[in-house]
Amino acid sequence: MLSPWKPLTLGRTDVTEVFQILMNTVKDSKAETHFLSLLQHLLLVRNDYLARPQYYKLIDECIGQIVLHRNGADPDFRCKHMKMDFEGLIDNMVDQTKVETSEAKSVELEKKLDAELTARHELQVELRKMEGDHEQKVLELSAEKDVLGSEKAEREKENQTLLSEINQLKEKIDQLSKDLEEAKTKACPPPPPLPGGPGIPPPPPMAPGMPPPPPGLGAWGAPVVRALPFGLVPKKEYKPEVQLKRANWSKIGVEDLSENSLWTKSKEDRFESNELFAKLTVAFSAQTKTSKAKGSASHSYPRK
Incomplete structure (x- = not known):
């Protein structure tokens, strides 16, 4: 039914252009009043977002049934009632509305389904990545555990060796302490007993306040041999021919020496010479002033 009229409406897609064509068609004619009335009735359509399309659709179907008559002839304008299929039109509109609603819901559900599938796919990818990271971490921890176990075994072995x-x-x-005690005991043997008699009894204990015996005199006159530390040997005693001045310093005891001390490591035998002894005798002799005094006294008093 629409095929003969398609060439007339195929290129008319702009609303302003179609309206201008209609205005030029009905202008200055009796149809202009009815066209204005038609537009005024269109203004009375309820301003509703969902209802307005249904109104325009119903009006479009009615105009289509009036203009595009089945027998191809104009309708009889003398009749008061025109035959129009409003019930089928309304049923089709209701069905189409349901279909459109269902399609809208279907599109919305498809969008939600696509979003859910996308989110599920992303979660699966993330889950696989986390599982891979977890397995890698487990392998690293296992290797680290093996290394720590081997290091622990080595440390225990070293500890056993050190113990x-x-x-x-x-x-x-x-053993060295025992050997040292034995060496000390052997270094200081007790005096032998007198021939033909028992051993010398030990000396009686000293009375309170009594000073100890002088050095060099042991029990009953026996010499006491003291072991020197750090491998030292007794110093050689030098006896000059003349009396020397008394040195103005204190003698260092053996117990005050340390292993790295100068007096422990020095060897006096290397510096021993007659020339050095002569210089020391001249510098520190105590008889020089006395002899000079005697000489001056002998010169001051002439002989009788």
Whole structure:
């Protein structure tokens, strides 16, 4: 039914252009009043977002049934009632509305489904990535655990070795302590007993307040031999021919020396010479002034 009229409406897609054509068609004619009335009735359509399309659709269908008559002839304008299929038109509109609503819901549901599928796919990808990271972390921790286990075994082995060495050193220290005690005992043997008689009895204890015996006199006159530390040997005693001045310093005791001291490491034998002894005698002799005084006295008093 629409095919004969398609060439007339195919290129008319602009609303302003179609309205201008209609205005030029009905202008200055009796149809202009009815066209204005038609536009005024269109203004009375309820201003509703959902209802307005239905109104325009119904009006479009009515105009289509009036203009595009089935027999191709103009309708009989003398009749008061025209045959129009309003019930089928309304049923079709209701069905089409339901279809459009269903299609809209279907499109919305499809969008939600696509969003859910996309989110699910992203979650699956993220889950796989997390599982891969977890497996990699487990492998790294397992390798680190093996390394720590081997290091722990090595440390325990080293500790056992060190403990055994410490025990050996303790045994050596104990043995050296015993050897040292034995050496001290052998270095100071007791005096032999008198021939033909028992051994000398020990001396009686000293009375309170009594000073100890002078050095060089042991019990009953026996010499006491003292062991010198750090491998020192007794110093050689020098006896000059003349009396020397008394030195103005204190003597350092053996117990005050340390292992790295100068007096422990020095060897006096290397500096021993007659020339040095002669210089020391001239510098520190105590008889020089006395002899000079005697000489001056002998010159001041002439002989009788």
